[in-house]
Amino acid sequence: MLGPSVLFSVSATLAVFSTLMAMISRQAIHALLYFILSLLSLSLILFDLGAHFAAALELLIYAGAIMVLFLFVVMLLNPTQELPRKNLWLPGSLFVAFLAELIWLMPGKASLDAAQVINLSEVWVLLFKKYGVLVELSSFLLLAGLIAAYRIGRK
Amino acid sequence: MMTFIIPICMLLGPVTIASLLVWGERRLLALFQERYGPNRLGILGIGQLPADMLKMFFKQDWIPPFADKFVFVLAPAIVMATALFSFMVVPIAPGFVVWDSDVGLLLFLALSALGAYAVVLAGWSSNNKYSLLGGLRASGQMLAYEVFMGLSVMGVAARAGSFNLTRIVESQSSCWNIVPQLIGFVIFYIAALAETHRTPFDLAEAESELVAGFHSEYSGLKFGMFFVGEYIGVTLMSAMMAVLFFGGWQGPFWSGPWWFILKTILLIMSFVLVRATFPRARYDQLILLGWKYLFPLALLNLLITGVVILW
Numbered sequence: 001m002l003g004p005s006v007l008f009s010v011s012a013t014l015a016v017f018s019t020l021m022a023m024i025s026r027q028a029i030h031a032l033l034y035f036i037l038s039l040l041s042l043s044l045i046l047f048d049l050g051a052h053f054a055a056a057l058e059l060l061i062y063a064g065a066i067m068v069l070f071l072f073v074v075m076l077l078n079p080t081q082e083l084p085r086k087n088l089w090l091p092g093s094l095f096v097a098f099l100a101e102l103i104w105l106m107p108g109k110a111s112l113d114a115a116q117v118i119n120l121s122e123v124w125v126l127l128f129k130k131y132g133v134l135v136e137l138s139s140f141l142l143l144a145g146l147i148a149a150y151r152i153g154r155k
Numbered sequence: 156m157m158t159f160i161i162p163i164c165m166l167l168g169p170v171t172i173a174s175l176l177v178w179g180e181r182r183l184l185a186l187f188q189e190r191y192g193p194n195r196l197g198i199l200g201i202g203q204l205p206a207d208m209l210k211m212f213f214k215q216d217w218i219p220p221f222a223d224k225f226v227f228v229l230a231p232a233i234v235m236a237t238a239l240f241s242f243m244v245v246p247i248a249p250g251f252v253v254w255d256s257d258v259g260l261l262l263f264l265a266l267s268a269l270g271a272y273a274v275v276l277a278g279w280s281s282n283n284k285y286s287l288l289g290g291l292r293a294s295g296q297m298l299a300y301e302v303f304m305g306l307s308v309m310g311v312a313a314r315a316g317s318f319n320l321t322r323i324v325e326s327q328s329s330c331w332n333i334v335p336q337l338i339g340f341v342i343f344y345i346a347a348l349a350e351t352h353r354t355p356f357d358l359a360e361a362e363s364e365l366v367a368g369f370h371s372e373y374s375g376l377k378f379g380m381f382f383v384g385e386y387i388g389v390t391l392m393s394a395m396m397a398v399l400f401f402g403g404w405q406g407p408f409w410s411g412p413w414w415f416i417l418k419t420i421l422l423i424m425s426f427v428l429v430r431a432t433f434p435r436a437r438y439d440q441l442i443l444l445g446w447k448y449l450f451p452l453a454l455l456n457l458l459i460t461g462v463v464i465l466w
Contacts, residue, residue, distance in 0.1 A: 029279060033226070036272070056261035064268025065301065068275065072294045075279050075287065120257050120318070 011044035020095065024088060028074050032067065039063045050117045162253050165242045169394075172423075173386035178204040180386075180427050187431035208379075216375035223280040230277035231377045234384030237270040238391055245394050246321045248404045248412040260318040263395060264305050267350055270388070271297040274352070274359055277381070278369035289368030292438060293359035296349055299445040303453035304346035307339045310460035311399050324403035331402040335463075338456040340400045342449050347392035349441070351385060354430035358438045393422035 018038040025031035039062045047055035127135055178193060178201060185192025196202030218224055244259035246252040256262060271294060278290015312318055314335070315326035323332075333340050349356040360368030370381045397403060397418035406414035436444075 029223075029226070033276075052256065052258045053261070056258040056265055059265035060261055060268060060305075064265050064271070065298065068268070068271050068294055068298050071272070071275055071279075072291065072298065075275065075291055075294070117257075 005048055008045060008048045011041040011048065014038075015041040015045065016099070023091065023095075029071070032071055032074060036063055036067050039067065052117060053120050053123050161251060162243075165245070165247075165253050166239060169239065169242050169387050169390050170383070172390050172420075173383050174204060174208070176386040176389065176423065177207060177382070180430075183424060183427045184431050187428060211376060211379040214375040216377060219281065219283075219372050221282045222372060223282065226276050226280035227372075228377070230273050230280060231373070231380035231384070233273035233276070234270065235380055235387065237266045237273070238384055238387040241266040241391050242394070244320055245391075245398060246324060246403060247415050249321070251412065252321060255319065255321055257317065257319050259320040260308060260312055260323070260399075263320075264301070264308075267304070267388075267391075268297075268301050270350075271301070273381075273384070274369050277373070278359075281369070281372035283372055285366045286369050286371045289359045289365050289371070293352065293369055296352070296356065296358060296438075296441060296445075299442055300346045300349035303342055303445070303450045304350060306450070306453035306457055307342035307346065308399055309457050310336050310339045313457070313460055313464055320398055320403075324398055324405065327402040328405060331400065331405075333400045336400060336456070336460070338452060339460075340396070342453050342456070343396065343399070345444075345449060347396065348426070348429065349445070351388040351392055351426075353385075353389065353426055355433040355436050356441055357435065358441060363435075389423055389426050390419065393419045393426065396422050 015038050018034045018041060022031045022034035022038060025034055039058065043055045043058040043063065046052075046058060181203075182192040182194070182200065192200065193203040194200040196206055218227055241263050243253040244256055244262050246255070274293035274297070275290045278286045278288075278293065281287070311323060311332050314332065315323040317323065317326075348354075352359050358368075359365075360370065365371070370378055373381060394415075397415055401418045401422075402414075403418075404410055404412055404415045
């Protein structure tokens with residue numbers, strides 16, 4: 001058994017740290033920046049596990065498109081004052097509990113070293129053959145969202 | 156040995172071309188407008204380039220006290236980093252590529268999407284209303300044009316059956332993609348202009364209304380990074396167009412990297428020609444053109460390409 005790679009360790013640590021900072025940051029834009037950093041490190045983790053396609057899509061769609069939209073909205077509202085310091089006892093203790101669970105579970109699941117690159121055509125076959133109905137249904141869900149947004153925008 | 160040479164070439168090449176463009180664009184613009192341009196210093200005025208660089212080095216690198224310091228310093232670094240990272244997947248010659256990735260095209264699109272952060276964050280962190288307006292405009296514009304920039308190259312990817320850029324170049328051995336994918340090329344070209352915020356679409360830094368837009372507060376070397384970063388973006392887009400639509404290293408005879416370089420330089424010159432020719436668009440026109448005309452056209456192009464392939 002090989003341990004997790006250096007890239008995985010670094011990006012996983014970064015992901016945990018940046019997600020934590022995204023939750024406790026007192027300025028909206030800084031929280032968003034930490035969230036983007038956490039998405040980037042997630043993409044690195046996926047890349048390290050051999051899922052190059054998923055990693056590229058994570059970068060393209062989440063970090064590249066959706067978060068720019070978030071940033072756009074936050075900038076449009078431009079909250080100037082910092083958020084009040086929150087009571088962090090409950091989220092903090094939950095976070096510590098989950099982290100402890102993760103660390104406790106880690107040695108048992110040591111299949112992280114199987115970093116074989118996943119072929120793109122395999123992903124496509126799975127998406128459009130085996131899970132084809134599911135993909136179509138989720139696209140219907142998105143369509144519903146689009147129509148709702150259009151209706152609200154018309155008013 | 157090659158594992159070191161290729162990345163160094165791919166880092167230094169674009170930076171060299173981009174910094175030569177600082178002088179080259181002014182000369183070309185002058186040529187197109189029947190002026191001389193900077194022609195005093197050195198042969199053809201090329202000494203203008205080190206002079207400009209020295210000036211920029213010695214200027215005061217001022218961070219405004221009202222700015223968000225960390226983000227302010229981060230923003231220019233993002234421009235350079237994302238643009239230079241993208242060159243990782245650009246194949247110059249068979250085998251001469253840093254990472255011959257199966258998701259190369261997606262990676263390029265993702266990194267150019269991440270480039271939007273630089274402008275947006277620069278605009279926000281300057282804490283200046285002109286900068287903020289520039290940043291807002293840039294984010295709206297880049298978000299819109301990213302969408303069908305991706306869609307316009309999907310036809311190319313479908314014809315090659317891969318996102319691997321080397322495979323895409325090889326698929327054009329009989330006929331360059333510009334012929335069957337002409338609509339895709341036109342849409343990609345317009346999106347590339349908007350993505351690098353070059354003149355018809357440089358609303359984010361429109362000096363007649365927004366001082367200097369998102370980089371109003373930047374000075375010295377940080378401004379220089381935005382300045383050179385824009386040229387690296389232009390070089391990148393030209394290189395990608397050469398790869399995706401003009402057959403990369405393939406030419407009618409003596410196929411090799413020189414063809415790729417020639418095509419890239421001609422495309423960069425076309426960017427300058429567009430800047431010299433067209434006046435700036437209005438912002439609502441820009442967004443309208445994007446969502447109402449180019450987006451459906453890109454979808455239609457993809458649909459027709461799919462029908463032709465499966466026929």
